[in-house]
Amino acid sequence: MIVSTEILKTALLGTDKYMPATTEQYALMHSCETGEKESTFLRQANISLLMDEAGQTIRTSQVELPACRAEQKETLDPHKTEQLKTILTSNDEALFQFMIWYCNQYHKIVPSFLVPKILNKAILHVKHAAPLLSVCGETGRWLCSLNEKWKPLYTAPDDTADWELGNLTQRKNHLLALRKTDPELALQLLEKSLSAENAANRLELLTVINEQLSAQDETFLLTLLKDKSQKVKDVATQLLAQIHGSEINTKLVQALQQVLSVKEERHLLIAKKKVLHLNETITLPDDIFKLGIEKVSAVKGMKDPLYWALQLISLLHPEQVSSALHVNENDLMALLLKMPRFNEILPFIVSSVLKYRHQAWAIELIKSEQAVSVDLLNCIAAAEQPNYTAYFEKEQIAKLAEHLMDGNYSEYKSSFAKKLIDWLEQNPYQQTPQFYQLMGLHLPADMLPKLQAITGTEKEDYQFKYFKNQLMETIRVIEIKQTILNS
Amino acid sequence: MSLTHDQILQLAPDEASKKAGQQLANSAKWVEKYSHEKALWGDCQGSGSKPYKTIIDLQNLAFKCSCPSRKFPCKHGLGLLLLFASQEKTFSKQEALAEHVAEWISKRDAKAENKDQKKEEKPIDEKAQQKRIEAREKKVDAGIDELRIWLKDVVRTGIMQVPQNPYQFNHNITTRMVDAQAGGLAAQLRKMNQINFFEEGWQIQLSRQLASVYFLTEAYQNKSHLDELWQKELNTLIGWPTSKETVLEQTPVTDHWLIASKTYQEEANITTEKIWLYGYEHQQFALLLNFYAGNQLPQHIYNTGNTLHADLCFYPGVRPVRAIIRQQHALQPGFADLIGVSSLQTVLEQIAGQLATQPFLADIPFILSAMKIIFENGSWYLQDWDRSVFSLSNTEDNCWDLLAISKGEPFSCFVLYEYKQLHIHSVWQHQNFYFIQ
Known part of the structure; x- marks a missing residue:
């Protein structure tokens, strides 16, 4: 029989240049002769390749994959599996995250046929893969041990490799993790390598020093001046x-x-009152303005000395500011709150509070009911936060709603939810479609009639139509959430 | 008619419609929605002032919508059907059809009846038919002559340059075969474009396909020397149509058929649907092959892993596989476990036997049991109990899915053999059936 290599050679080169060797042909091949090269070759090729295919032999392999350990957790029921499949096909990230939370909350794993899809999602964000890996169970662990692409999900990250070979984000994350556990070692690492980096990388890596900043960092930071x-x-x-x-x-x-x-001022003849005194005639030495303090006021109508003082307050720790002014922190905040044109002063104080996470000042600022940032809630211990959320309901309800979107999908209070919907009806464009979708995961189910009533209303203006469309998506999310939780 | 979520999504004309349909599967989007055993209908509030009126014929799946979309079915139709599949209770059940729904359904029924009547009434003009056959024969013969010249030209100059222009090298001759009414040959030529020219081994595959097409033309030209069955087989392979009536004249095979695989392939606005069935009693395979033009809806709404109790009539040929349903008795959810071939050596022997009987076979189906999936040096294999292995043509992602499903344990599967490789279409293990997309 003409071996397939001869056929292949002829096919590639063309019958004009080559014909299969005919010396050892069998009778069958002789019968292919037609007197025309191309025709003879096509006949021979067909018979030869067909015989080759029919005569193929079986191969054995000693490869045996390691066994997958038995699952410890219960598998998601078929109805919820169907929901998860739909969520995965429609790439609905908010509902997908909710489903993962649900599985983890109720100690469930996904059926094994969905595991590769979830591992593919997990590998995109290795650092946040833990909840996804948890729902993949033993099958996930087993598949990760076999697949090179998924292996990093279960392998302890090689920190050195991250630092030496990783991208900027990986290197920064590595440094940050090290700074949290061993600040000195992180400092040494930074000292060694920072000079070799470009300006953008130096700037990015330097911000890591902010974590556990101490006097030991001073020498290094001075060199950077x-x-x-x-x-x-x-x-x-x-x-x-x-x-x-x-x-x-x-x-x-x-x-x-x-x-x-x-300074202390006499008040009503007998009492004394503390007041903040601004030295408007002072001129600060020039070297202060080389330390990040702007010389000329950038706030309209604000005098330069006050502008300097506020910049200094925003840079220094509230405790240090209070001690420098020989007054306690609460009294100092009270004095600041009484200052005229407080709205212009507020950003500097908020900046200081957020930088140093100063709980007492954060509470005072919130209580003052000035238009302050919802971020101040982050400076307050989690258990105490609910006591202060009401202060934001009037002016910053949407931001507060976002702040309350926690990882446990806890429901908003009905009264808050109603206020939020009313506010959104007036300001529908101020939030993104993603917000409306996430909101559905936090709204209580008893809001459904209100939402349905709104969507059933006929109005022609575009703003209302947009709001209605967004609410329909919110209703869909609420319905899916309820189906998942109640089935 | 009860359809699963996946089945409904399969009706969507594109990915955007799938997504939009899923978003409309939301009760808030529907002002009204009603169900009746014959139909579903509802009003969906869109961007216009008036809601869109959507109707779905549940008896012979069809959609009607007042929206301006040119997609078929539109997102409203899909949304309503999806909503019905997931939240049937939210629909108001009606005893009678609404006026506009009844009117549309009756029009459809009348149209279908007229079609049947026309078919029955039309007398066959045998003379004209003979004339048509002769004219077609001439066309086919001329086309085959041109194809043989083209094949010879290709092998004269060699196939080395083909990968540089893999989609155009046979374009003209394929079109010529369509014109020559040799659709079977055109399909075989199109198959050459599916070869992966970036992967080693394309040379053998292309050579084999070129040689096989040439061999087929030779056999066709010499068919007068062959028996009647072979003549029919060759006619079918070239592209001569066999009328439905002729097929229905064959003795039907009644069985409970496992719906083992259902695939769609779209080319030049024609969708080819292939449904592979396996008869429990007769242990015989059957292939339901359907072609849909444009936005035509699938004829059968069958789900893989279910069992069809039906009478099938097979197209006459040397190895009859293609069939049509003569009568459907029932469509049962679920399947009974099947014991298939458990030795890959036996599979190989059967392949040799089948190729010896019909050398033009493209796909050879098998039910296999006690198989494992393994990988070695970057390639995936099916492994049997005595560690014999057979190469798989499934995608890498498919293979990981299979490994996840089986967890390395033995499973049963439906496979198609195609040129030295097996392609797994579905697997079942522990009473669960999985169709591998």
Whole structure:
């Protein structure tokens, strides 16, 4: 029989250039002769390749895959599996995350045929893969041990490799993790390698120092004041300003004392009252303005000394500011709140509170009912936060709603939910479609009649139509959530 | 008619319609929605001032909607059907059809009756029919002559350059075969475009297909020397149609058929539906082959893993596989476990036997049992109890799905053999059936 290599050679080169060797042909091949090269070849090729296919032999392999361990958790029921399949095919991220939360909450695993799809999702965000891996059970663990692509999900991350070979985000994450556990080692690593980085990377990696910032970092940060990049110098200065007792910190405290002081004034003849006194005639030394303090006020109508004082307050820790002004923190906040044109002062104080996560000042600011940031809630212990949410319901209800979207899909209080819907009806464009979808996962089911009533209303204006469409999506999410939770 | 979520989504004309349909499967989007044993209908509030009126004929699945969409079925039709599948209780059950629904349904019924009547009434003009056959024969013969010249030209210059232009090298001759009314040959030529020219081994596959087409033309030209069955087989392979009536004249095979696989392939606005069945009693395979043009809806709404109790008539040929349903008795959910071939050596022997009987076979179906899926050096294999292995042509993702489903344990499966490789279409294990998409 003409071996297939001969056929292949002829097919590739063409019968004009080559014909299969005919010396050892069988009778069958002779019968292919037609007197025309192409025809003879096509006949021979057909018979030869057909015989080759029919005569193929079986191969054996000793490969035996390791066994998959038995599952410890119960598998999701068929109805919920169908829901999950739909969610996966429609790429509905919010509902997918909810489904994963549900599985973990109720100690369920997904059926094995869905595991590869979930592992493919998990591998996109390895650092946040834990909840997804948990629902994949032993099958997931077993598949990860076999598939090179999924292996990193269950392999302990090679930190050194991350630092040496990873991208900027991976390197920053590595450094941040190290800074949390061993700040000195992280500092050494940064000292060694920072000079070799470009300005953008230096700036990015430097922000990691903010974690567990201490006096030990001062020497290194001082060297960065000679960096070529102005932005790097600025960040180093800001970090030095935060180190209690550092040269820069001391200079800033002294400058603050020069500009601002607390004085006692006689009140109603007998009583004494503390007031903030701004030294409007002072001129700060020039080197202060090289430490990130702007010389000329950027706020319209605000005098330069006040602007300096506020910048200094936003840079320094509230405790340090209070101690520099010889007043306790609560009294200082009370004095600040009484200052005229407080709205212009507020951003500087909020910046300080958020930077140092100062709970007492955060509470005072919230209580003052000024238009303050919802982020201040993050400075308050989780258990105490519910006591202060009501302050934001009037002015920042949507931001508060976002803040209350926690990982446990806890439901909004009905009264809050009603206020939120009413506000959204007036301001539907202020939130994204994703917000409306996520909102559905937090709204209580008793809101459905209200939502359905709105969607059943006929109005021609575009704003209402947009709102109605978004609410329909919210209703769909609520219905799916209820089906999952109640079935 | 009860359809699953997956089955309904299969009706969508594109991915965008699937997504939009899923979003409309939301009771808030529907002002009204009614169900009747014959139909579903509802009003969906769209962007226009008036809601869109959507109707679904449940008896012979069909959609009607007042929306301006040119897609068929539109997102409203899909949404309503999806909503019915998931939340049937939210529909108001009606004793009688609404006026506009009844009117549409009766029009459809009348149309179908007229069609049947026309078919019955039309007398056959045998003379004209003979003339048509002769004219077609001429066309086919001329087309085959041209094809043989083209094949010779290809092998004269060699196939080395083909990968540089894999979609165009046979375009003209394929079109010529369509014109010559040799659809079977055109399909075989199109199959050459499915070869992966970036993968080693394309040379053998292309050579084999070129040689096989040439061999087929030779057999066709010499068919007068062959028996009647072979003549019919060759006619079918070339593309001569066999009328439905002729097929229905064959002795039907009554059995409970496992719906083992259902695939769709779209080419040039024609969708080819292939449904593979396996008879429990007769242990015989059957292939239901349907072609849909444009937005035509599938004729059968069958779900893989279910059992069809029906009488099938097979197209006459050397190895009859293609069939049509003469009468459907029942469509039962679920399946009974099947014991298939458990030795890959036996599979190989059967392949050799079948190729010896019919060398033009494209796909050879098998039910296999006690198989495992393994991978070695980046390739995937089916492994039997004595560690014999057979290469798989499933995609990498498919194979990981199969491994996840089986967890490395033995399973049963329906496979199609195609040129030295097996393609797993469905697997079952522990009473669960999985169709591998």
